Amino acid sequence: xxxxxxxxxxxxxxxxxxxxxxxxxxxxxxxxxxxxxxxxxxxxxxxxxxxxxxxxxxxxxxxxxxxxxxxxxxxxxxxxxxxxxxxxxxxxxxxxxxxxxxxxxxxxxxxxxxxxxxxxxxxxxxxxxxxxxxxxxxxxxxxxxxxxxxxxxxxxxxxxxxxxxxxxxxxxxxxxxxxxxxxxxxxxxxxxxxxxxxxxxxxxxxxxxxxxxxxxxxxxxxxxxxxxxxxxxxxxxxxxxxxxxxxxxxxxxxxxxxxxxxxxxxxxxxxxxxxxxxxxxxxxxxxxxxxxxxxxxxxxxxxxxxxxxxxxxxxxxxxxxxxxxxxxxxxxxxxxxxxxxxxxxxxxxxxxxxxxxxxxxxxxxxxxxxxxxxxxxxxxxxxxxxxxxxxxx
Amino acid sequence: xxxxxxxxxxxxxxxxxxxxxxxxxxxxxxxxxxxxxxxxxxxxxxxxxxxxxxxxxxxxxxxxxxxxxxxxxxxxxxxxxxxxxxxxxxxxxxxxxxxxxxxxxxxxxxxxxxxxxxxxxxxxxxxxxxxxxxxxxxxxxxxxxxxxxxxxxxxxxxxxxxxxxxxxxxxxxxxxxxxxxxxxxxxxxxxxxxxxxxxxxxxxxxxxxxxxxxxxxxxxxxxxxxxxxxxxxxxxxxxxxxxxxxxxxxxxxxxxxxxxxxxxxxxxxxxxxxxxxxxxxxxxxxxxxxxxxxxxxxxxxxxxxxxxxxxxxxxxxxxxxxxxxxxxxxxxxxxxxxxxxxxxxxxxxxxxxxxxxxxxxxxxxxxxxxxxxxxxxxxxxxxxxxxxxxxxx
Numbered sequence: 074x075x076x077x078x079x080x081x082x083x084x085x086x087x088x089x090x091x092x093x094x095x096x097x098x099x100x101x102x103x104x105x106x107x108x109x110x111x112x113x114x115x116x117x118x119x120x121x122x123x124x125x126x127x128x129x130x131x132x133x134x135x136x137x138x139x140x141x142x143x144x145x146x147x148x149x150x151x152x153x154x155x156x157x158x159x160x161x162x163x164x165x166x167x168x169x170x171x172x173x174x175x176x177x178x179x180x181x182x183x184x185x186x187x188x189x190x191x192x193x194x195x196x197x198x199x200x201x202x203x204x205x206x207x208x209x210x211x212x213x214x215x216x217x218x219x220x221x222x223x224x225x226x227x228x229x230x231x232x233x234x235x236x237x238x239x240x241x242x243x244x245x246x247x248x249x250x251x252x253x254x255x256x257x258x259x260x261x262x263x264x265x266x267x268x269x270x271x272x273x274x275x276x277x278x279x280x281x282x283x284x285x286x287x288x289x290x291x292x293x294x295x296x297x298x299x300x301x302x303x304x305x306x307x308x309x310x311x312x313x314x315x316x317x318x319x320x321x322x323x324x325x326x327x328x329x330x331x332x333x334x335x336x337x338x339x340x341x342x343x344x345x346x347x348x349x350x351x352x353x354x355x356x357x358x359x360x361x362x363x364x365x366x367x368x369x370x371x372x373x374x375x376x377x378x379x380x381x382x383x384x385x386x387x388x389x390x391x392x393x394x395x396x397x398x399x400x401x402x403x404x405x406x407x408x409x410x411x412x413x414x415x416x417x418x419x420x421x422x423x424x425x426x427x428x429x430x431x432x433x434x435x436x437x438x439x440x441x442x443x444x445x446x447x448x449x450x451x452x453x454x455x456x457x458x459x460x461x462x463x464x465x466x
Numbered sequence: 467x468x469x470x471x472x473x474x475x476x477x478x479x480x481x482x483x484x485x486x487x488x489x490x491x492x493x494x495x496x497x498x499x500x501x502x503x504x505x506x507x508x509x510x511x512x513x514x515x516x517x518x519x520x521x522x523x524x525x526x527x528x529x530x531x532x533x534x535x536x537x538x539x540x541x542x543x544x545x546x547x548x549x550x551x552x553x554x555x556x557x558x559x560x561x562x563x564x565x566x567x568x569x570x571x572x573x574x575x576x577x578x579x580x581x582x583x584x585x586x587x588x589x590x591x592x593x594x595x596x597x598x599x600x601x602x603x604x605x606x607x608x609x610x611x612x613x614x615x616x617x618x619x620x621x622x623x624x625x626x627x628x629x630x631x632x633x634x635x636x637x638x639x640x641x642x643x644x645x646x647x648x649x650x651x652x653x654x655x656x657x658x659x660x661x662x663x664x665x666x667x668x669x670x671x672x673x674x675x676x677x678x679x680x681x682x683x684x685x686x687x688x689x690x691x692x693x694x695x696x697x698x699x700x701x702x703x704x705x706x707x708x709x710x711x712x713x714x715x716x717x718x719x720x721x722x723x724x725x726x727x728x729x730x731x732x733x734x735x736x737x738x739x740x741x742x743x744x745x746x747x748x749x750x751x752x753x754x755x756x757x758x759x760x761x762x763x764x765x766x767x768x769x770x771x772x773x774x775x776x777x778x779x780x781x782x783x784x785x786x787x788x789x790x791x792x793x794x795x796x797x798x799x800x801x802x803x804x805x806x807x808x809x810x811x812x813x814x815x816x817x818x819x820x821x822x823x824x825x826x827x828x829x830x831x832x833x834x835x836x837x838x839x840x841x842x843x844x845x846x847x848x849x850x851x852x853x854x855x856x857x858x859x
Contacts, residue, residue, distance in 0.1 A: 074709055076481025081474060087725070088469025283706040285693065286714055289686035297679040313676040316467055320725060321679055329722070332480070332713060 074283045074333040081327040083220045084246040087320065089312075091250045092210050095125055095167070096132025102206055102245040104165025107136040108158055110178045111169040112143070116212065119256060125169055125210060137161045142170065145348055145355070146177040148192060148228045154181035155191060158205070168209040168244075171265075172216020172355075176224035178207045179242040195226055195235040204241050210248045213257060214319040215265030215356060217272055217326025219247035227349060233438065234349035236341075247323065251316040255309050262309070262318075263413040264356030266302050269322045270295055271359045275338050276331035277381065278450045280374055284333035288380075291330040294321055295385045302413050339448030340366050343461060346435035351423050360415035361422040365465035367403045370451040375399050377450075418465050432462045467676045467726040474720040476613045477639040480713065482705075484643045485603050488518055488560070489525025495599055495638040497558025500529040501551055503571045504562045505536070509605065512649060518562055518603060530554045535563065538741055538748070539570040541585060541621045547574035548584060551598070561602040561637075564658075565609020565748075569617035571600045572635040588619055588628040597634050603641045606650060607712040608658030608749060610665055610719025612640035620742060626831065627742040629734075640716065644709040648702050655702070655711075656806040657749030659695050662715045663688055664752045668731050669724035670774065671843045673767055677726035684723040685777045687714055692778075695806050732841030733759050736854060739828035744816050753808035754815040758858035760796045763844040768792050770843075811858050825855045 086094055099107055109125060116122045122138070129136050139154050157163070158181060168178040182204040184191030193199040209219045218224065223238040257265070277291045298321050304314040324330070343366065344358040353361075371378040375395045382388040382402020386409075391398050407417045416422040439447060440455035447453045453461070479487055492500055502518060509515045515531070522529050532547050550556070551574060561571040575597040577584030586592040602612045611617060616631040650658070670684045691714050697707040717723070736759065737751040744751075764771040768788045775781040775795020779802075784791050800810045809815040820828075832840060833848035840846045846854070 074706060076484065077478075079478040079480065082477075084475075085470075085472040087472065091469065284710065286687065286690040286710040289690050290683050290717075293682035293686040294679065297682050300678065313467060316726070317677065317679040324683075324722070329717075333709070 074281060075335055077332050079328055079332055080240055080243070081220055081329070083244045083327070085220070085249060085323065086246060087249045089250060089252060091248045092121070092124060092253070093128065095210060095248060096128045096134050098208065098246045098248070099129075099134055099165055099167065100132070102165070102208065104167075104206065105135065106161065106163050107134055107165045107167050108154065108161075108163045108181070109136050109138045109167050109169055110142065110154060110174055110181070111138070111140045112171070112174050113140065115256065116140070116169050119253070121210065121212065121253060122169060125167070137163065142174045142177045144173050145227045145234060145352060146173040146180075148180075148226055148230075151177055151180040151184060151191060151226060154178075155184035158185045164205060166205055166207045168207065169212070170209075171211065171213025172218040175207070175209050175216070175218035175244070176226060178209070179204070179218070179224035180226050181205070182207045182242060192228060195228075195237045201239065201241065207242060207244045208246045209244055210253075211319070212253045213261065213265060214254060214322035215268040217269065217322050219244055219249070220323045220327035225345070232349045234345045236345070249319050249323070251312055251319050254315050254319060257309070259306055259309075260357070260414060261354070262305055263302065263415050264354045265322065266298055266318060266356070266413065267360045267410065267415055268356035269318065269325045270298050271340060271356075271363065272326040273330045274363070275341060276334060276336045278337050278377060279334040280377070280450065281334035282377070287330060287332045287334060292384045294325055294330060297321060299385075299409060302409075306413060335449050337448050337450040339450070339453055342439055342447040343458065346439045347419065347422070349438065350431065350435060353422055357415055357422055360410045360417060361419050362461070362465055364403055364407050364417050365461050367406075368400075369457070369461050369464060370448075371399050371403070372396075373451045378402055419462070420466060427462070427466045432459060432466070435462060467674060468728055470725050472721055472725055473633055473636070474613055474722070476637045476720070478613070478642060478716065479639060480642045482643060482645060484641045485514070485517060485646070486521065488603060488641060489521045489527050491601065491639045491641070492522075492527055492558055492560065493525070495558070495601065497599065498528065499554065499556050500527055500558045500560050501547065501554075501556045501574070502529050502531045502560050502562055503535065503547060503567055503574070504531070504533045505564070505567050506533065508649065509533070509562050512605075512646070514562060514603065514605065514646060518560070530556065535567045535570045537566050538620045538627060538745060539566040539573075541573075541619055541623075544570055544573040544577060544584060544619060548577040551578045557598060559598055559600045561600065562605070563602075564604065564606025565611040568600070568602050568609070568611035568637070569619060571602070572597070572611070572617035573619050574598070575600045575635060585621060588621075588630045594632065594634065600635060600637045601639045602637055603646075604712070605646045606654065606658060607647060607715035608661040610662070610715050612637055612642070613716045613720035618738070625742045627738045629738070642712050642716070644705055644712050647708050647712060650702070652699050652702075653750070653807060654747070655698055656695065656808050657747045658715065659691055659711060659749070659806065660753045660803065660808055661749035662711065662718045663691050664733060664749075664756065665719040666723045667756070668734060669727060669729045671730050671770060672727040673770070673843065674727035675770070680723060680725045680727060681773075687718055687723060688778045690714060692802060695802075699806060728842050730841050730843040732843070732846055735832055735840040736851065739832045740812065740815070742831065743824065743828060746815055750808055750815055753803045753810060754812050755854070755858055757796055757800050757810050758854050760799075761793075762850070762854050762857060763841075764792050764796070765789075766844045771795055812855070813859060820855070820859045825852060825859070828855060
């Protein structure tokens with residue numbers, strides 16, 4: 074068991090009409106002039122943006138707005154936000170949206186008090202010791218950014234997508250009203266569930282076999298997501314199941330399911346290059362990579378994959394054939410992905426086979442020009458990364 | 467599903483030698499003059515107190531000390547602490563010990579900035595809006611006070627034990643080194659495990675059947691504690707199992723296992739009167755009450771007790787006999803209590819039958835002179851409270 078720090082200070086306000094509390098919460102955490110940061114049409118169309126603005130006016134909270142955050146949020150928008158915050162003397166950033174908007178908010182929060190270029194933070198050339206406070210009204214359960222210390226930004230200059238984690242960026246509060254997720258399209262819903270599960274699976278596939286409490290909580294979370302997924306695809310307005318997915322998204326990535334163990338994160342790294350290159354939905358990209366990752370690595374700890382097959386996927390344990398059980402667990406996950414409309418390889422993800430040149434380019438980026446390995450469950454050299462992309466193509 | 471707030475801001479520093487970080491953590495959270503609050507011999511004998519003092523000296527942190535906190539911590543010690551903190555201009559309280567020491571610390575923290583009598587807080591005559599910051603070096607996994615907002619104090623004047631909860635008292639950090647629990651005697655270890663499990667069971671026995679994520683996490687936690695208990699009684703220095711119990715104690719009571727539901731808490735209330743009157747170990751008192759509570763209430767939601775029997779206690783589900791399955795779950799828990807040396811009734815707890823007069827007195831206190839009900843799973847009128855005490859006697 075590895076030593077761990079657990080720090081999840083975000084105040085979660087969960088339930089129907091919870092957004093009504095937004096002005097009071099901003100004031101509680103010291104905000105006086107807020108940047109309301111959001112994505113596209115949905116925040117406007119749903120009336121949520123209007124509602125937040127009305128609540129701020131009624132509550133006497135000053136604000137400015139900046140929309141236009143796209144999936145795989147861009148550095149140029151971050152620059153725009155930093156400039157606006159400085160000009161308007163903003164002291165609090167409220168993300169109204171999903172992980173992309175929250176990640177963009179965190180990047181702006183780092184950038185405002187920093188004299189240099191904010192990309193330095195993501196390039197590990199500068200470690201911020203302070204940032205503006207961030208919070209969210211969450212509308213997409215997926216990234217878990219609403220309680221996490223991480224953010225991922227894409228620099229259009231070279232299509233480079235880089236994540237950065239720092240506890241100072243953990244959001245002050247997260248308002249979660251499951252009704253606000255009713256209008257999420259099926260594909261986004263399914264991709265979100267895939268992302269949620271993968272945040273737990275990246276921590277679950279580990280050689281630390283001595284922290285059963287963390288394993289059991291992770292398995293509980295994964296089984297519940299598998300139970301909820303078909304229900305919300307059948308009835309998008311089912312509060313009960315939307316709520317569990319929303320809360321599952323937060324606890325899958327607030328470190329609870331990683332306590333006492335070393336995470337893997339190779340699937341995330343391999344996917345980052347996919348979505349950096351093809352601008353696909355992150356969760357769908359994860360589904361396209363994971364089965365190939367799993368088949369490539371399972372032999373280095375068959376019993377962990379057997380446990381996953383039995384305890385998560387409900388596969389019958391063939392005690393005489395651990396490898397067969399392990400493979401049937403991977404196959405069951407592929408069937409689950411297909412059942413919710415997710416791809417299980419890159420071909421299904423982008424509609425064509427990825428070319429050799431594209432694979433080489435993704436490996437170049439993923440390995441930082443051949444210098445870096447990825448993953449912990451099996452440490453993946455650049456040649457392994459290439460093999461997995463080929464298996465997944 | 468009920469709306470919920472989840473707020474667990476305590477920074478957990480978990481692992482071997484984690485106490486080495488104590489001076490840095492106090493400074494990080496603004497402490498300049500610390501009250502080190504502790505219980506009795508064990509903090510001294512183990513060398514932990516000396517170590518913390520040495521680390522404070524090396525780290526340039528000023529401090530005073532106050533020991534002598536007893537189980538079911540007393541109001542008189544709280545008064546002593548408040549006086550000392552005011553005289554010494556203490557601005558941070560570090561509890562070195564278990565739940566009693568942390569609870570006493572929280573009470574002192576409320577009292578220092580309040581002009582009136584601190585018991586007013588517990589009597590709901592005054593709601594504090596501020597308190598000194600509290601943190602702990604945990605040595606006993608049980609109460610969960612290291613991450614919770616609650617504290618329980620016994621006023622010797624009338625042997626009244628009252629709990630009070632307020633988010634402002636959530637500890638800033640909790641240092642958890644499982645090795646520090648190796649010397650806990652078997653009875654205290656078992657009572658702690660019972661308390662940990664009961665914190666989850668109080669939330670699990672609920673009529674909110676639509677939050678399976680919370681149920682599944684609760685079941686994972688309960689099963690893990692049942693798995694770990696015999697291992698630490700067999701080998702008190704087994705890091706792996708001590709660690710899981712320690713972390714289990716925190717997440718059992720930081721509200722994670724209650725998200726989206728109404729807790730019951732009748733067993734805790736009934737037990738408070740028991741330990742108020744007989745000064746028994748809280749966890750053992752819970753074990754003495756719970757089986758009778760369960761037998762008295764299970765019929766108002768048999769399926770919940772069936773789920774508990776099957777998913778937690780590993781009882782075979784007899785689909786033709788739900789009530790029988792439910793009862794077998796309660797019996798299995800009784801066997802578990804006995805297997806770890808815990809009582810399953812008051813007779814076993816205090817070594818004699820409780821008298822009629824004592825039962826009447828406990829009911830009088832538990833019902834606040836016949837005015838209040840207890841519990842939610844089944845709302846217990848004073849006559850129900852009496853019936854459970856009689857069943858448990």
